[in-house]
Amino acid sequence: MDALVLTGIKSLELQDIAQPEVKPNEVKIHTAFAGICGTDHALYAGLPGSAPAVPPIVLGHENSGVVAEVGSAVTNVKVGDRVTVDPNIYCGQCKFCRTGRPELCENLSAVGVTRDGGFEEYFTAPASVVYQIPDNVSLKSAAVVEPISCAVHGIKLLKVTPYQKALVIGDGFMGELFVQILQAYGIHQVDLAGIVDEKLAMNKEKFGVKNTFNTMKGDKIPEGEYDVIIEAVGLPQTQEAAIEASARGAQVLMFGVGGPDAKFEMNTYEVFQKQLTIQGSFINPNAFEDSLALLSSGKLNVEALMSHELDYNTVDDFVNGKLGVVSKAVVKVGGEEA
Template structure:
């Protein structure tokens, strides 16, 4: 049997095709995809950069996905047809030194749905049963698809230390910055400033808890205890180091292109005694992210700015930066 899927054929070459409907192996399930988020990493891959691992077209992208189980493999005992699930896309080998030292997300043999194997930008997707998480009946499939990015944000969030005295600067007020903003707000910090040039995002940022929204184009002196960079551009990363005060923490969360380099003063890191951390994917944060969304602690539903049909994807991916997308999802 065949299905419709958006297949990446090569750099900047995405086509909606009739594609072979997959069948699950004994430990896999076949999921009818109901919603799939479009991640900034999908744009990176579309333009020829790697994702969490190397990408080899032709492949169906989409690692933020949710849907309904329609068939379970012979050895699957915890899922059955009709179950509503959200998918953690990352698969770890379990035998490399990173997997064996509680750092599975740094796995030397990392595989991922929508990166190294076909993902959610198709009507059906086969995934390991171990990567499926049942979702509450009250959770929409759109919310369930956005569990994965929240899980990634949770991993980064755990790398910073906050107190009621913390002055926090979030660089980038898009979807990821909005998730960080909500998590930071829960900690009752002294103040949260968001650096975001788009006037259209201000209302949402204030609604989610920002105390101040600044335009990065404006000249100003800032001194934050914690700086969370969510953009991945050279100028925004360099700004993060300048804005960090003495004893400050800098979290570089935004995904830069592999060839990107930045100019940072080692003396500044030394003299301010800065702590600098990176954050990669979402090791075992999926269940907590489901709870945060399901219990209405974190809002993702109202942050969706664009919805696309499968047939719209080739044009949308080609024009994505021009569309003003804060968060896009595919609906089926």
């Protein structure tokens, strides 16, 4: 079968390899679509994602497909089911797994990071991380349940309620997802700060954003205004802006990933005086069911946010930054007919 193999730093090769064998507790999936995100850029460049990737490895931690074979011990899915895979596999034995915080697992492994993922025709995953897709959700939309579930996890770490006014900083795919998900969770006003006029306008026209701010063009984000602020860029200046935008009692979700040595400045007196909550968020535990329900309810439109559909041959151009402004790219492997 065809597989796009990461063979070393910045080296992707299309190879003909054997189909994977299924262990008793595993599912073999005929891949339909695989999403690409910042983590793949990092892994391609030799940097770690949620865990380090050791080549040769097939990336593709965001994926969807159709069950082709099940191991003898599998009971939750059957051949022919349309599925998506939560890439993160927790050990179940460390202190964090056994205190209800599996995302902090000391022995995290992941499909498309530490074991082969969706950039190939068939891949395997433990049945425990395989989820059926509702009938009214396309395989293409289901390929991004993993990033949706990261946003859902972040929101579940906050106390979210309708009266709140929210600001999302970052008009990338994650910021755009937050715009829709915050409203699905009942927040009555969502504003968006970004740097791409077309995206800001689209989110206002189609996705219910009230006010937009283009921070590159000098728009000022109102200070002290917001009850919930989602920082989805990961730069010191946007982290500082997130704190400055916070009203009394605000919750700031630091979702963007900063550089390992990056720091930002903040007025520590405000943490006390405004009783701020500053919340980190790491990956996506126990959030796939909610994410699939949000897609099925029609409250999320993710296909409208997908800017590029790639094939194996264009993945290299994409990760090398040759494709211009990308909101979200998915690789079509078998497609909807997988």
